Amino acid sequence: MEREQLKTELKQHIIKYLNLLEKTPADIIDDQPLFGDGLGLDSIDSIELVVLLEREYGIKINDPKDGRKIFTSINTMVDYIIANRIK
Amino acid sequence: MFVHQSSCISPQHTFGTTDRETVVAPENNILKVIEPKYDGIPLNMLRRMGKAVRIGVGAAMPLLRQKQNLDGIIIGTANGGMEDCIKFLNQVMEYDEGRLTPTNFVQSTPNAIAAQVGLTSVNNGYNITHVHRGLAFENAMLDAMMMLNDNPDATYLLGGVDEVSSYNYNLERLDGWYKKEKIDGKDLYAKQTNGSIAGEGSAMFLVNNKSAGAILKVQAIQMLHTKDSVEVSSKLNEFLEKWGHHDVFFSGENGDARIQSFYDGCENLLNGSVTKLHFKHFTGEHPSATAMALWLACNFLETQKIPGHFFKGNPNQNPFKSILIYNTGKGMQHSFISLTKS
């Protein structure tokens, strides 16, 4: 799958899993921080993203704390998915 | 205890532009809330909220704006969070206890309503959730009265919230608490068959011990657990001897033939001059429906106007200063609430 296509798909998944109201993929900027000030996600969201990676891409992250580096931005997530996806 | 402000999100036009004359009919015997646009709730919080939390926080918002620095939040709910509960349960089963998303679990607890109201207003005060089914809201009222006794200068947010989720609707349906035949709201009382119609809603109040500027005074509450209608009538007699005549009897009768005798028994104790009203065609049957009855009572006492559809029998324009609400949950839990114009 093309990187651009994967980014859009990932954004759609994130919007669905985290129920981001009134947001479309176009609203999520690729290198914007997902946590803290950027998209404003928190610790419960990081757990939801771990589940997203497992259900949609077959990637298991055993320690949720490892997730924080992977979830820095859309770009870092896409890099990780490309390198590790099973589905 | 005095009620100063009230707010209600319900299946009727009770929030924003209110209209008590119009009665929205049930759909397939369910009265579902009309949800407003939740302007005051940050999207980041709103996205996680289940229905009970949304309508609880939504109804609380106008009151939170009126009074910052509340001393506490006291909520009664029997079914709050059940929608999220079943969503989490479905995950448990679908993924065979594998890796699951936690939001539904965290939002499935009944105390999520009071917690989110506390979070939205950053309120560190007293925060409690009463879940005693058909007396959840009444217990919350009693708690507020006791807290005000202890803290006479305090103001609390008091509320009753319940939601119809697919889960609790089905359980109640299996237990025979809803009508099998399709019913229009206005026929609810006329057709005496088993069951009633389902409802949901959220009613919130600012309460304190100051009479100046209050809409009404909650004079007394009594709760009872019994299946004996003679005991109920006897206790009502005692209650009336202590608290006197009430101009209006606001009945929670709901068209369920099996429990009508409780309501009839209480009505028979009242003298003919008492105006008799009912509310379940407006609210639907749900454990904290008396919270919505209190909201209606606030409006009636303040405006001295009661829309015709609330009257049992012919409407009248008699002035009134006191209201007695009587409700029973499943013919087993009962409450009398005495209200007077402030």
Place this chain on the structure above:
Amino acid sequence: MGRVFVTGMGVISAIGDSLSSSRSALLKGVSGIAPADLVQSKYAGTLRFGEVKMENEKLREISGVNRAGVTRTSLLALHAMNDAVRDSGWDSSFLNSYDTALIGASTVGGMCQTDELYRDAISETNGSAYTSSYDCASVTLFLREQLGVKGVTNTINTACSSSANAIMQGVQLIKNGFAKRAIVGGVDSLAKFTINGFNSLGILSPGNCRPFDKERNGLNLGEGAAFLILEREEDMKNKKVYATVSGYCNSNDAFHPSSLSENGEGPYRAMKGAMEKAALSPGDIGFISTHGTGTENNDEVESKAMMRIFNNVPPFASSKSKIGHTLGASAAVEAVFSIIGMQHGEIYPSLNFNTPIESTGLKPLTVHQKLDVKHIMSNSFGFGGNCASLIFSKA
């Protein structure tokens, strides 16, 4: 208005099914944490729990319950409540009076029957015997029916602080003249629903929980029930008395749905408020029964809150290292353990502690000690920021 006294207690947990067997276990420092045998869950054998090793049939037999549709939660509650009522020497005139209140607490309710709930929630035609037994109120209503209580009856759910609030409600009802006596407490049983809920948050320990330890890595779920009988001071002639409920406070952390704020505002206010209610100063508290779940968040925050209040933090320990986190029951169970200790002039240690948390340096009690404690503080902090602190004092 006079004081409110504790005149009877009953408890069941992973370390004992009575007051005397609980005390025995507390003295020996027994741990009830082990793989689960009875609860039906994929994690029963792999994670560790404070399970009550008594099957439902045995609980039914002891309490004489024959009818269908009674959940494990209700059975555990009945066991503890019956013991408490017997312990206080009550007769039926007390039970059947309109002046006797019953306040229960639970977070699981009948959802321990997770599989039945799933089926009933979608069933078109026939429900199981449990259709009216899933909510938390069903437990208190069952207890009420068993005892014939006629006074104010209520159920509280404020997550892990539920039974602390039930105890507070009982005290308030008596002080405000709405009851002359109250049966108060809480219960929770292990459930597939809750096991998975907590697991999804990543806060279950893969081994034994290690409250206040630098290497702590989560909590162990437990189950249990405890009830206390509260009565008015003016009715105390010739009555055995355990303690007074001298202080109590409910406060909200208002920070996050499932974790505590860094400086522990909710816990701090709850503890401070309880001491103000009891007209005590920090130096008066002889022992703290902490919430101490063994999670990274709770133990550090609770430590910081204690350090904000106490210049010298008194001896403290976590019962959860022995019985797991019994959720809605925890405040009541741990209150009973605290009162047992105070009655016998002893304090019980925390298990699995080695190295203190770096930012606090606090060390829980690790060995049993004889100590005459006059005032014990017992803390419970739940989801939704629902924090509660209780103080029991020697009568």
